[in-house]
Amino acid sequence: MLTRQRKELLLKILREDGQIVAKTLSEKLGLSEDTIRRDLRELAKEGLLERVHGGALPASPAMGNFAQRQQISADCKPAIGRAAAAMVRPGQVVFIDGGTTAVQVARHLPHDLRAVVVTHSPSIAVELAEHPTVEVIMLGGRLFKHSIVGVDEALLASYRNMEIAITLAT
Known part of the structure; x- marks a missing residue:
């Protein structure tokens, strides 16, 4: 054979x-x-x-790199992104995780949305760079290349501090 x-x-x-x-x-x-x-x-x-x-x-499809995972269910991700983006209201502080579907959420946020987006994903930050009224707060950490997101204890501490600040502000 x-x-x-x-x-x-x-x-x-x-x-x-x-x-x-x-x-x-x-x-x-x-x-x-x-x-x-x-x-x-x-x-x-x-x-x-x-x-x-x-x-x-x-x-597992999740084993592929970021570019490969963008092709998985590629026809569904924009619809999911549109539906999730429609839930975001002006004035909100929104945490957007990394990942290929999350990029679609950022991509479908209204261009005139006034909101704050907190993320640990360079892909999300870049997607929102042209949204003039969306403030993007990018939390750092060591880059996990598989998913194109920041990871490590410093990142987790940043999220905890952000959650505390938002709680105190409300």
Whole structure:
């Protein structure tokens, strides 16, 4: 069996069974475990499955990088963004998380909205840069490149301080 054929078969088995156990599959197909493991490693590198000890599981869409995740349910995200943005009222302080759907929320905020947006996402901040009446407060932290957001204890402390300040102001 050619490499391409083996890989297609592995993906078919994974779709049907929901998992691959390398030892069991090697016995069933009459292939060495090393061959199965090598194919699984290569398929995992391509993002087609998740390699686990002893075999493989279906790839989680969340495992992809930011650009790849933008393509997941790409037709639904703008609708979600519009619906969420419609809930934001003038004068509100809104916390917008990072992520590909959250970018759609920021993208669909009215251009003339007067509000404060707090975020730890450079993507959200950039999306709102052209909104003249939206004040953007960007909280920092170490950049988590997978999701394009700030992370670490300093970021969490910033959020806590922001929550306290907003509570005291209301």
